Amino acid sequence: MSLRIVVTVKYVPDATGDRHFADDLTVDRDDVDGLLSELDEYAVEQALQISENSDDDVEITVLTVGPEDAKDALRKALSMGADKAIHVEDDDLHGTDVIGTSLVLAKAIEKAGFDLVVSGMASTDGTAGVIPALLAERLGVPQVTLLSEVSVEDGVVKGRRDGDTASEQLEASLPAVVSVTDQSGEARYPSFKGIMAAKKKPVQAWDLSDLEIDTDEVGLEGAWTAVDSAAQRPARTAGTIVKDEGEGGKQLAEFLAGQKFI
Amino acid sequence: MAEVLVYVDHVDGAVRKPTLELLTLARRIGEPVAVALGSGAENTAAALAEHGAVKVLTHDAAEYADYLVVPKVDALQAAYDAVSPAAVLVPSSAEGKEIAARLAVRIGSGIITDATDLEAGDEGPVATQSVFAASFTTKTRVSKGTPVITVKPNSAAVEAAPAAGAVEALAVTFSDKATGTKVTARTPRESTGRPELTEAAIVVSGGRGVNGSENFAIIEALADSLGAAVGASRAAVDAGWYPHSNQVGQTGKSVSPQLYIANGISGAIQHRAGMQTSKTIVAVNKDAEAPIFDLVDYGVVGDLFDVVPQLTEEINTRKG
Ligand SMILES: Cc1cc2nc3c(=O)[nH]c(=O)nc-3n(C[C@H](O)[C@H](O)[C@H](O)COP(=O)(O)OP(=O)(O)OC[C@H]3O[C@@H](n4cnc5c(N)ncnc54)[C@H](O)[C@@H]3O)c2cc1C
Ligand SMILES: Cc1cc2nc3c(=O)[nH]c(=O)nc-3n(C[C@H](O)[C@H](O)[C@H](O)COP(=O)(O)OP(=O)(O)OC[C@H]3O[C@@H](n4cnc5c(N)ncnc54)[C@H](O)[C@@H]3O)c2cc1C
Numbered sequence: 094m095s096l097r098i099v100v101t102v103k104y105v106p107d108a109t110g111d112r113h114f115a116d117d118l119t120v121d122r123d124d125v126d127g128l129l130s131e132l133d134e135y136a137v138e139q140a141l142q143i144s145e146n147s148d149d150d151v152e153i154t155v156l157t158v159g160p161e162d163a164k165d166a167l168r169k170a171l172s173m174g175a176d177k178a179i180h181v182e183d184d185d186l187h188g189t190d191v192i193g194t195s196l197v198l199a200k201a202i203e204k205a206g207f208d209l210v211v212s213g214m215a216s217t218d219g220t221a222g223v224i225p226a227l228l229a230e231r232l233g234v235p236q237v238t239l240l241s242e243v244s245v246e247d248g249v250v251k252g253r254r255d256g257d258t259a260s261e262q263l264e265a266s267l268p269a270v271v272s273v274t275d276q277s278g279e280a281r282y283p284s285f286k287g288i289m290a291a292k293k294k295p296v297q298a299w300d301l302s303d304l305e306i307d308t309d310e311v312g313l314e315g316a317w318t319a320v321d322s323a324a325q326r327p328a329r330t331a332g333t334i335v336k337d338e339g340e341g342g343k344q345l346a347e348f349l350a351g352q353k354f355i
Numbered sequence: 356m357a358e359v360l361v362y363v364d365h366v367d368g369a370v371r372k373p374t375l376e377l378l379t380l381a382r383r384i385g386e387p388v389a390v391a392l393g394s395g396a397e398n399t400a401a402a403l404a405e406h407g408a409v410k411v412l413t414h415d416a417a418e419y420a421d422y423l424v425v426p427k428v429d430a431l432q433a434a435y436d437a438v439s440p441a442a443v444l445v446p447s448s449a450e451g452k453e454i455a456a457r458l459a460v461r462i463g464s465g466i467i468t469d470a471t472d473l474e475a476g477d478e479g480p481v482a483t484q485s486v487f488a489a490s491f492t493t494k495t496r497v498s499k500g501t502p503v504i505t506v507k508p509n510s511a512a513v514e515a516a517p518a519a520g521a522v523e524a525l526a527v528t529f530s531d532k533a534t535g536t537k538v539t540a541r542t543p544r545e546s547t548g549r550p551e552l553t554e555a556a557i558v559v560s561g562g563r564g565v566n567g568s569e570n571f572a573i574i575e576a577l578a579d580s581l582g583a584a585v586g587a588s589r590a591a592v593d594a595g596w597y598p599h600s601n602q603v604g605q606t607g608k609s610v611s612p613q614l615y616i617a618n619g620i621s622g623a624i625q626h627r628a629g630m631q632t633s634k635t636i637v638a639v640n641k642d643a644e645a646p647i648f649d650l651v652d653y654g655v656v657g658d659l660f661d662v663v664p665q666l667t668e669e670i671n672t673r674k675g
Contacts, residue, residue, distance in 0.1 A: 236424055261542075319496045326492055332648075341657045343669050
């Protein structure tokens, strides 16, 4: 038996950098370093563990939709141990929203062929957390999302979803889409050997015509949503800072009382 | 007046606060029609009517509890088809966002997630989003189809606005995908008796500086003196000192209370993402250089093991 896993990974601006918007109100990608979204490292990690725990012949493909530099994200995932990569890149994709992105990802996943899709819980820039559900909807397969524990055996995926009011055990037959949280287990660091091996792994490039997607369904023009304005939140006015010299707790109580919290 | 569909988040008929906030926002763009699903759905009607729902569409079936997300999408789509609303509003829980997104794709609409405000506009509802760890505020619209918008807790005040709230049975036919993901077991989260983290007016959090699960008693005591919810940084959660359901930040809960008290938390960008929009921020940290102090209205540089118990005692004394 073989098991084809596609891991979706996003290339994002570093959250610790000074992120801002470009003139067309899309994410400025020039002034902040980009990287593989940290939350997608967990997806790569779980795919690798599923592979390591499987008797099947597992092949892991990492897939990204993004600009030229998004190759860095693919390389990182390959150096962690994924087998091959697909990069969907097209100038007309600039400014695509979640509906459009899910369309492109779904078409690419179908073209690649899959038994299991593994995604992160959310990106660290857009942070919508909806792409995995959208992929399940578009691909017509079960959605097994936001898992803090996941396993695959005999064509069945199981996992634990820690929700708002309850923790649930989930189960679905493959093919399926899963997403994993940052509670699913630390992602491994690429080894030196992994980094060297990644350089030789295949990266396939597809554009919109390869996926038979019309340009009016994607990009800023085709977007289902519009951003009218983006404004930097004014810096918080500097507060009062006191050093505790034995009365710090009482001083803080005085402040809270003044603000009517007590 | 146009109708606005509001998806109801409830636990066995008890409507959760974010849904009541949604009704406030919905009334700015039209007449709220609520959709309540699952066990106890009909019991939501009184609270929804009191806050402005003109109609409450209800449906119960075992599928809502036994299978993940899709049965609810099928039902919301049935309500959409029945009402032809001007917009669909859904609370921004993890599940709410997934339901909303799948509905959007089915009805050929765009979706805006995690709105923090909503107002009527010439070209449809305009949402406010707080993005990049709350360092930017954007105004966004859905430009194709019927706007589907998920709204974060604490985005509007709960307002009494009595309306008819007539209960109507919703007819739902489940799709063949509805039973794809089975829920084989469910363990309800234990109630702590403290307010819900995302809904609390005051949140008291502890981080790595708390240094051990037993020490969280200090944080809880302060929280209880203020009637607050307890939060934790990921460092404290990863160390196993406090449950993940209490984590505040990018991969935990995002909170926006009147008062947030951070104890032994450095203020990393991913933590700030979940609390930066709090009205008043207070921190106790022994490192005067900790980035959390850039955010505070009031900060105490000191050892939390001295400051926090003294604060708790002082509050309890003042309360008498
Ligand atoms: C601040 C901000 C706010 C936004 N708000 C909205 C909005 O309200 N509505 C809207 O329609 N669009 C919005 N967008 C655009 C949206 O972020 C992009 O369309 C993005 O490509 C997909 O959404 P996400 O990053 O939020 O994905 P999420 O749903 O958070 O991502 C979940 C998972 O999907 C996978 N994934 C996501 N994107 C890619 C990709 N490009 N390649 C490979 N895998 C991927 C990853 O596995 C990821 O972990 C916003 C963007 C920004 C920067
Ligand atoms: C993708 C991603 C997602 C993340 N999501 C989250 C998230 O959702 N929530 C989150 O919190 N983090 C998140 N993080 C982690 C985040 O980057 C930080 O590592 C984390 O917030 C640090 O927690 P902390 O402030 O408790 O610990 P530290 O950064 O170690 O800070 C501890 C602080 O306690 C102070 N201290 C120590 N002892 C005392 C004492 N006795 N009295 C007073 N002060 C004391 C120290 O001076 C220090 O400032 C995420 C990271 C990534 C990469």
